[in-house]
Amino acid sequence: MQFTITEAPMGIRPPVVKPDPKVLEFLGEEGMRKLISDHYDLLRQSDIKGLFPPTDEGFALAKQHSADFFIQICGGPDYFNQNRGAPMMVGRHQPFKITPNARKIWLESYIIILNKLDMPDDLKQSFWNYLDIFSIWMVNTPQD
Numbered sequence: 450m451q452f453t454i455t456e457a458p459m460g461i462r463p464p465v466v467k468p469d470p471k472v473l474e475f476l477g478e479e480g481m482r483k484l485i486s487d488h489y490d491l492l493r494q495s496d497i498k499g500l501f502p503p504t505d506e507g508f509a510l511a512k513q514h515s516a517d518f519f520i521q522i523c524g525g526p527d528y529f530n531q532n533r534g535a536p537m538m539v540g541r542h543q544p545f546k547i548t549p550n551a552r553k554i555w556l557e558s559y560i561i562i563l564n565k566l567d568m569p570d571d572l573k574q575s576f577w578n579y580l581d582i583f584s585i586w587m588v589n590t591p592q593d
């Protein structure tokens with residue numbers, strides 16, 4: 450299936466639709482943690498690896514926090530709120546220079562993972578739509 454990256458000017462925040470809760474029902478919490486872990490492993494080899502924690506411990510923690518978030522946003526237990534407090538994703542990304550190209554690399558890494566993932570296409574599409582649109586919100590630095 451085709452995953453399209455929506456182009457958008459920096460600073461706009463299009464309305465976001467959360468992923469279908471069936472994504473989590475299908476994957477289970479462990480499946481979701483693996484999906485996020487696989488994505489982070491690709492990021493760690495990518496041109497934006499410098500944005501992420503350099504140590505193995507820091508990286509493992511980053512995976513955990515991110516998976517907590519995605520389980521929560523897909524209708525599971527509120528692990529992220531319990532461990533990290535209110536999501537406030539835009540603010541949490543503020544310390545990192547996220548350019549349109551960084552977003553593209555981040556999303557392309559997800560495309561690789563989603564293409565390999567065993568999950569019905571409609572659920573992949575729902576998850577993708579969320580990533581594609583919400584990631585626009587996170588861009589905070591013009592392209593250099």
Ligand code: HEM
Pocket residue numbers: 497500501502510511512514515518519533538541542545547551552555556580583584585587588
């Ligand atoms: C636009 C591309 C994005 C880039 C380059 C990016 C980059 C980062 C970086 C550098 C961090 C800090 C290190 C870490 O904990 O992993 C981070 C944290 C995080 N990101 Fe992103 N991110 C992007 C988009 C998103 C999107 C769209 C979401 C949610 C749908 C998201 C969810 C998170 C979460 C949950 C954390 C952990 C925050 C915490 O524990 O305080 N990110 N991201």
